[in-house]
Amino acid sequence: MPHSDRYAQMQSYICSRTDCARVLSLDRETISSPTSPLIHQEARFLYVLSGRGTIRIQGRSIPLSRDTLLSILPWQITEVTAVDEPLQYYLLVYNIELLNRFIQSFRDIDGDCARFISHMESTPGLYLTAPQAETVRAYFESLREEIGLESTLSRPAQRPMAALWVVNRAVELVILAERIYVENTCGLSCGEAKEDSLQGLLRYLYLHAGEKLTAGALSEVFRVPQAAVRAYIKSVTGRGFQELLHEMRIGKISGFLLYTDLTLDEIACLTGYTDAPHLSRIFSEMTGMRISDYRKAYRTADSVCRMEHAELAYSIAQHVYRRYSEPLSISDVARQFGVSPAEVNRLLISQVEKNFAELLNFVRVNMASRLILSTNWPLIDISLEVGYTNVKTFNRNFMRWRGMTPGEFRKTVALQASRLTDDEEGAHAGANL
Numbered sequence: 001m002p003h004s005d006r007y008a009q010m011q012s013y014i015c016s017r018t019d020c021a022r023v024l025s026l027d028r029e030t031i032s033s034p035t036s037p038l039i040h041q042e043a044r045f046l047y048v049l050s051g052r053g054t055i056r057i058q059g060r061s062i063p064l065s066r067d068t069l070l071s072i073l074p075w076q077i078t079e080v081t082a083v084d085e086p087l088q089y090y091l092l093v094y095n096i097e098l099l100n101r102f103i104q105s106f107r108d109i110d111g112d113c114a115r116f117i118s119h120m121e122s123t124p125g126l127y128l129t130a131p132q133a134e135t136v137r138a139y140f141e142s143l144r145e146e147i148g149l150e151s152t153l154s155r156p157a158q159r160p161m162a163a164l165w166v167v168n169r170a171v172e173l174v175i176l177a178e179r180i181y182v183e184n185t186c187g188l189s190c191g192e193a194k195e196d197s198l199q200g201l202l203r204y205l206y207l208h209a210g211e212k213l214t215a216g217a218l219s220e221v222f223r224v225p226q227a228a229v230r231a232y233i234k235s236v237t238g239r240g241f242q243e244l245l246h247e248m249r250i251g252k253i254s255g256f257l258l259y260t261d262l263t264l265d266e267i268a269c270l271t272g273y274t275d276a277p278h279l280s281r282i283f284s285e286m287t288g289m290r291i292s293d294y295r296k297a298y299r300t301a302d303s304v305c306r307m308e309h310a311e312l313a314y315s316i317a318q319h320v321y322r323r324y325s326e327p328l329s330i331s332d333v334a335r336q337f338g339v340s341p342a343e344v345n346r347l348l349i350s351q352v353e354k355n356f357a358e359l360l361n362f363v364r365v366n367m368a369s370r371l372i373l374s375t376n377w378p379l380i381d382i383s384l385e386v387g388y389t390n391v392k393t394f395n396r397n398f399m400r401w402r403g404m405t406p407g408e409f410r411k412t413v414a415l416q417a418s419r420l421t422d423d424e425e426g427a428h429a430g431a432n433l
Contacts, residue, residue, distance in 0.1 A: 007238035007403060008077055013041035013251030015093045016150060017355045019342035021258050021298040023163070024094035024170050026143055027150040031087050035080040039202065039237065041251055043096035045173060046070040047140055051087035055080050059199045062125045067133040071120040071177060075206035075248065077236070090140045094170050097255045103171060116178045121203075126180050136176060143169055153350050198222055198232045202244075209248045210272045215241045238399050243392065245272075250286050253279065257295050264291065285390050288357075289329060297331040297341045312337065313347035317359065324363040325387040330356045361397040364388065368398065372410050379406045 016025040028049075048068040055062050056079045057072065064070070064087060072078060074096060080087075100117065128136060147166065148155045159165070201222060205213065219226040230241050237244055249271045256267045264276035273279040280291050287294065316337055320328065330341045333356065337344070345355035354362060364386040371382045383394035383406075398406045 007399070008037035008039045008236055009403075010039045010237065010247075010400065011041055013254065015042060015095055017349060017358070018150070018153065018345040019298075020254070021342075023098060023166055023259075024092060024147075025150045026140070026147055027091045027093075028144075029089060029091055029151075031080060031083060033083055037077055037079040039075065039077050040072050041074055041248075042093055043074050044072045044094065045090075045092045045177070046072065047090045047092075047136060049088045049090065049137075051083070051085045051089075053080060053083040053085070053087050057124045058203070060124070064125075065127075067128040067136075068125055069128055069136060069177060069180065070125045072124065073117065073120055073203065074251070075202040076124075077202065090144075092140070092143070092173070095255055095259075097252055098259050099167070099170050099174065102167060103174065116174050119178060119181045123181060126177070126184055128180065129184075132180050132183070136180075139169075139173060139176065153346050198224065198228070201229065201232060202236070205245065206248050209245060209252065210270055212272060213245060238403075238405065239396075243396070246282050246286055247396070249273075250283065253283060254294070257291065258298055285392050286396070288389075288393055293329055293331050297329075297334070312339075313351040316344060316348060316356075317352050320356070320359050321363055324360060324367065325385065327387070327389070328360060360387075362401055365398050365401040368394070368406065369402065369409065372406060373413060379410075382406070 014020045016022040031053075046069075048064050048066055048070070050066055051064070053064045055064055055070070057070075058076055061081065062070070096117075103116070146156065146159070146162075146169070201218065204221065205218065215226050215229045218229045222229065233239065233241055233244055239247065252271050253267060256262055256270065260267075262270075264279055268275055268279040271279065273282065283289075283291050283294075289297075316333060319333060319336075330344055334341045334344045339347070341356075348359055349355055352359060368382050368386045371377060371385060372379075375382075377385075379394075380391050383391050386394075388394040388397075395405055398404075398409070402409055404412065
């Protein structure tokens with residue numbers, strides 16, 4: 001396996017690339033070839049409209065065909081291993097933490113409400129009967145009319161009580177899936193299972209991320225040496241144990257910041273941090289934003305000033321390119337150009353296919369890569385030069401865009417360059433014989 005493909009690609013913990021405050025997003029996608037392994041930080045439903053193929057979830061092979069409803073939970077690993085006919089599907093990404101808190105509030109009324117996640121985990125895919133498929137298809141079509149598709153960057157005019165409608169529709173899909181699970185005598189629980197004692201480690205870590213977890217505690221749960229736990233995490237994600245734990249907690253923290261009025265000390269208690277200062281420091285290191293800026297930016301994300309001009313999008317992109325080494329924030333850029341943070345993301349995606357955070361980090365990593373290849377500067381100096389205030393944030397973003405750490409990049413590219421030089425010299429010598 002190539003060095004840069006060693007780690008599974010990690011998906012974002014946000015539901016929508018345009019508006020981080022959205023509870024769910026909907027898109028329609030088509031794939032015609034197998035994919036690389038993906039680690040999903042947020043939950044999603046996939047409803048197959050046409051095509052045939054095979055996907056692996058947590059090591060289990062699941063056939064896909066028309067009217068398959070697939071549920072993927074946070075921190076599960078998926079890989080489309082075969083595409084026999086191009087697969088076209090609806091993809092719904094949703095905030096399962098918010099949804100679960102909403103559903104659990106009714107547990108005293110309906111005792112069955114607590115079981116849906118365990119059923120999704122045990123039976124991630126369902127084959128729908130004709131009546132079930134008709135209901136599910138109508139559900140996705142109505143959702144599309146209400147919120148639009150993520151890839152088209154167009155949102156229908158907001159109707160009264162839109163946020164409540166969306167949450168209710170998300171709950172409705174969970175209920176539909178749960179009822180289909182009960183009705184169907186054969187789901188897809190009989191797929192091929194991978195014999196790997198650590199297959200569920202990431203999911204377990206996510207579910208218990210608010211606790212005082214250690215690699216030693218996980219080694220006892222999974223009955224393997226502590227070194228094996230750390231090695232597995234590193235081999236799959238490219239992160240160390242503590243760094244991955246922080247990344248898992250960030251998604252939970254973001255939900256509390258956006259959808260509750262809990263104090264930072266209360267959120268710290270719920271997410272495994274000592275106190276508010278500890279939480280704030282980790283959040284800033286992992287996201288590059290202060291908590292106050294994050295909350296302010298995305299709590300007002302729906303007050304969008306619609307501006308359709310491509311010129312504005314290019315002006316924003318140019319601003320990011322020219323000032324990438326400065327401490328840029330989406331709030332400041334949005335204010336400077338007179339639009340909302342959500343609109344900044346929408347405009348950038350429409351022209352450069354990246355939202356603000358993606359574009360900023362993409363530029364910084366590209367510039368850092370040039371410095372790694374052209375200088376002998378220490379990596380910490382390079383990270384500061386391109387705008388990162390700490391090495392952890394630099395490493396995390398470099399990993400995302402290059403598939404390896406900055407140190408691995410320096411060694412790998414230098415080695416490849418050395419081999420290329422040797423080959424060229426050999427070819428030149430042979431030509432003179």
